[in-house]
Structure formats: C-alpha cells, structure tokens
Amino acid sequence: MPALPDTQKALVLPAKQADFVVRAVPVPRPGPGQLLLKVHAVALNPIDWKIQKFGWVVTEYPAIVGSDVAGTVEELGEGVEGFQLGDRVFQQGHFTVRHAGFQQYAVANADTTAKIPDNVTFEEASTIPVGLSTAALGLYLEHPPPNPGIGSAGLTAPWEDGGRGKYAGRSFAVFGGASSVGQAVIQLASLSGFSPIVATASLHNAEFLRTLGATHVLDRKLPSEQLKKEVEKITKGSLDVIYDAVSLPDTQLAAYEVFSPGGILVLASYDVIPEERKDSGKRVVRAWGQPNYPSENRVVAAKLYGEQLTSWLKEGAIKPNRVEVLPNGLEGIPEGLERLRDDRVSGVKLVAHPQETA
Structure with a gap:
C-alpha cells in the first residue's frame, strides 16, 4: 500500500x-x-x-x-x-x-x-452504525451504566444463543419507523421474533418499511386518540415494547399512552413526559447509542459488531x-x-x- x-x-x-x-x-x-x-x-x-x-x-x-x-x-x-x-x-x-x-x-x-x-x-x-447502535443498546443492553438517564429494555439480543426469534408472538411498536434509528429498530425487532411490529411513518415510506419487517404502518400524522385505537386493534390491547425513535414531546406522550402497563417504552432522547401523566406500571428508559463508551455499552457493542453483523448484512437480515x-x-x-x-x-x-x- x-x-x-x-x-x-x-x-x-x-x-x-x-x-x-x-x-x-x-x-x-x-x-x-x-x-x-x-x-x-x-x-x-x-x-x-x-x-x-x-x-x-x-x-x-x-x-x-x-x-x-x-x-x-x-x-x-x-x-x-x-x-x-x-x-x-x-x-x-x-x-x-x-x-x-x-x-x-x-x-x-x-x-x-x-x-x-x-x-x-x-x-x-x-x-x-449510529442507527443500529442506538437501536441495539436501547433494546439489548443487559447491564446499563450507573447513570439514571440511561437505560435499556434489557431484552435478550438476537446474536445471543436462543435470542433470534425469542420473542415470537409478542407485540412491538416503533414511532418514527423511517428514521435511521427506526429502520434499525424494526429490523432488530424482526430478528428477535416480535410480531406484530407496528411502525408510524409517512405513508409514502410504508412499503419500504414492510420490506424491513414492519407488519403494519400507520400514518405518523394520526391524532393521538386515533393512533391509540389503531395500535390497540392491531396488538389486541397488549403492547409489550415500544421504541420512540423520534422522541419529540408529542411523540413521547403519544407513545406513553399507547403501550400497556407492564411494558416498556424506550426513548432515543431525554424523557420529557409530564410526571402527572405517568403510571407506576409503565417503565421508561433512554437509549445511549455510543458503542465506544461507557464500558457497559462497549461490551454489548463488541458482540453486535462481531462476525454476526457481517453475516446478517450478507443475508439481508440487516439492510x-x-x-x-x-x-x-x-x-x-x-x-x-x-x-x-x-x-x-x-x-x-x-x-x-x-x-x-x-
């Protein structure tokens, strides 16, 4: 060279x-x-x-x-x-x-x-990288760093033994499905076996998001109450995990009101949901999408960026x-x-x- x-x-x-x-x-x-x-x-x-x-x-x-x-x-x-x-x-x-x-x-x-x-x-x-890291660390970080502002859904990752398809039959939603983070979230949720996978997006992106694994795409401009009804109809009233890849104040509140008690909401930004609207049965965490630090992130990221990711890209499981x-x-x-x-x-x-x- x-x-x-x-x-x-x-x-x-x-x-x-x-x-x-x-x-x-x-x-x-x-x-x-x-x-x-x-x-x-x-x-x-x-x-x-x-x-x-x-x-x-x-x-x-x-x-x-x-x-x-x-x-x-x-x-x-x-x-x-x-x-x-x-x-x-x-x-x-x-x-x-x-x-x-x-x-x-x-x-x-x-x-x-x-x-x-x-x-x-x-x-x-x-x-x-940024979209995939933010998605993966928000979903699969087993031991979040000792920072009250950072967390994870704590799911078993699809690259772990028994992780691919582990959550078959459980419902999942992503707000902002056409964003880089949203696209990565859809694909990881699919690898994890979630179904249905509901995404909100501009409808001109709907067909593309279905190729990534979304089973249903809802117009991101739907009023909050109508959105809630549509999601409840698809998930039969039980939504286990929701990832807000946009995390604007209005999307956070809409997402919070949609998911079920006992479920978890992952945010791509700081939590700005009004305290008076919160329910003790709903857990909210914020992803920190930097794979190089802190050390807890790097441990998970080293597995994510291993040979499995290259194989997934080759087979088209990650696009x-x-x-x-x-x-x-x-x-x-x-x-x-x-x-x-x-x-x-x-x-x-x-x-x-x-x-x-x-």
Missing part, C-alpha cells in the same frame, strides 16, 4: 457555534487495539448540526464531528487481530479529533468495527438505509446538515465522500 500522508483534509469547527471550514490537519495514528481507516464514505446525522448550532457535546475546539464511517484499513495498531490492511470496514466514530468521521482518515476501535460484505457498498455501510450522495466531498456536508435541520430529508441517509474534497 502507498505510504500514508502526514496531513489530510477535514471539516473543522474552529470554535463553539462557528461555521464549518475545510482545513488541513494531521493524519492520526492508531494506538493499541485500534485501526486507522481511510474514510471513503461518511453519513450525516442530526447531532452533527446540533453540535454546530447549539454547542452541544463537544468541549474542545477546534473540533471535528461525524459518526457514521466506512472505509479501508490502512494501519493496524498493536495487538489487533482479525483485520488486514485493505479490509473494507465500517464503524461509529465519536467526537474527538482522532475518531470523528468528517475527515479523510480516522481512528477506529477494532472491537467495535465490522467488516463490509461484498454485497454492501461503502456508502450503504456508512448509513448503519442499510437508502442513500443520497452529496457532491463536493467534505465541502458538501454543511448544506446537507442544513437540509437535516430544516427537516428536508425523508427516508434516505445523506452521505459524503471525503476523498473527493477539492
């Missing part, structure tokens, strides 16, 4: 709430248990524009963000096994300069990196999001983030090619 360059192009936030700019930055090097990836595709997520606009999450500047990364292995850190130079892989970065995805080279933790099968492109693979590629490499990302902020993206994942940056 050709020698690695000393510098690369990256999309940088120079200061809190500043505009993104393309700059030359050093190429990082992997530490023990890590890989250096040449980033061929990186997908955009709402958190990326929220960090820029609101100054969330990141505390040190200049900063680089971007989480959904697919590329080739260019360098192996000490002790890494199971990977070779040139392997096609994908992983979820995090918001440090070394690990973030809006750059041409990024460091990945080997234990939370998966190989891309031949039937999946770099662009498709880059749509998977990537539909893709729209942005022009101009890293320079096309800010306009894509504006579209996400303005809610002008539906049913697809925006993806950029960092290597095409002028």
